[in-house]
Amino acid sequence: MPIEIQEITSKKGLKDFVRFQWKLYKGVAPYVPPVMDFELSALSKEKNPAFEHSEGRFWLAYKDGEAVGRVAGIIHGAEAEKEKKIRFGWIDFIDDYDVSKALIDTVQEWGKSEDLEVIHGPLGFTDLDFEGTLISGFNQMATQATLYNYPYYQDHFENMGFEKAVDWTETRIKVPPGIGGDLNRAADLIGRRYGMQIKKFKSGKEILKYADQVFELLNESYSHLYGYYPLSEKQIKYFIDQYFGFVVKDMVALVNDKEDQVIGFAVTFPSLSKAFKKAKGSLYPFGFLHVLKAFYFNDTVDFFLVAAKKEYQNKGLHALLWSSLYEAFVKHKIKYVFSGQMLEDNKNVNNLLTKYESAKDEEIRRRCFTKTIV
Structure with missing residues (x-):
């Protein structure tokens, strides 16, 4: 069956957009669901002042009448003007390459229509939004400010031609x-x-x-x-x-x-x-x-x-x-301190915290992917 992409334009649709991840990660212990009110505020043109200088569009993917993926496309005014980039974020999908590709293609097509040349993400409207694809540390519970995703996400992005832009690491220590x-x-x-x-x-x-x-x-x-x-x-x-x-x-x-x-x-x-x-x-x-x-x-x-x-x-x-x-x-x-995401080259904080005993058994790393829009 073909993948159907529907753009979200209503508050009810945005709620469905947010709820999709709850269904996708149901029963996954490390996953931490965001609060609906906070998510709707971030995605609302009426509430989030980021929309004064940025554009955001949201899509759900359907297969056989069932939601199987979601994505946000974001054009940050200054970034688009200076760097010709479009962002994707709030992305989740089942382990089906046709679904993930259809979602990314939708964002790319919007970027092409606006004469943009590069797509990168996952990113939000600002650095304080959720960002990065988890590529290691899948057994660690996410914090309230970080994303969780399945291990197959990295393979999907790389199969679509994405490469590493930057990595964020997360340090967890025992006090x-x-x-x-x-x-x-x-x-x-x-x-x-x-x-x-x-x-x-x-x-x-x-x-x-x-x-x-x-x-x-x-x-x-x-x-x-x-x-x-x-x-x-x-x-x-x-x-x-x-x-x-x-x-x-x-x-x-x-x-x-x-x-x-x-x-x-x-x-x-x-x-x-x-x-x-x-x-x-x-x-x-x-x-x-x-x-x-x-x-x-x-x-x-x-x-x-x-x-x-x-x-x-x-x-x-x-x-x-x-x-x-x-x-x-x-x-x-x-007893425990979790650093949150830091760019891997942030030596000041990384060196300070890594002096102490780790509270995790696997490195936690998230990646921003990038590629040229073809």
């Missing part, structure tokens, strides 16, 4: 006992030498006044990363509203200079992976109880964002961040 004193001494020495100080907060609300500076630094320090384009003021507000209302005050580390300007930060969250699995994609009526419990009873944290001003990166700033977070980890009895 080492008894290093607080050494970290504090190093942080104190480095802080006094270079005029850096760790900010302390009495409440999560106090962190909000630095949120704009955090995202300004993110734009500055991530500007050279693959596929990253600066977030607009509206996008910054969107992500502040979406995430910063949930932060645990001592699990956010800020390092400021003498003028109280943010020069480095690390934002971590208690792991919500198990909570999201129990919630099954919905916060209501009971899913939020699992999430709330995860904030207060958890032995694992996930890194969400980490950045530092370039001129301070080789002056030990990461030691101050780690010192601040280690204190919180001990206080909250955290």
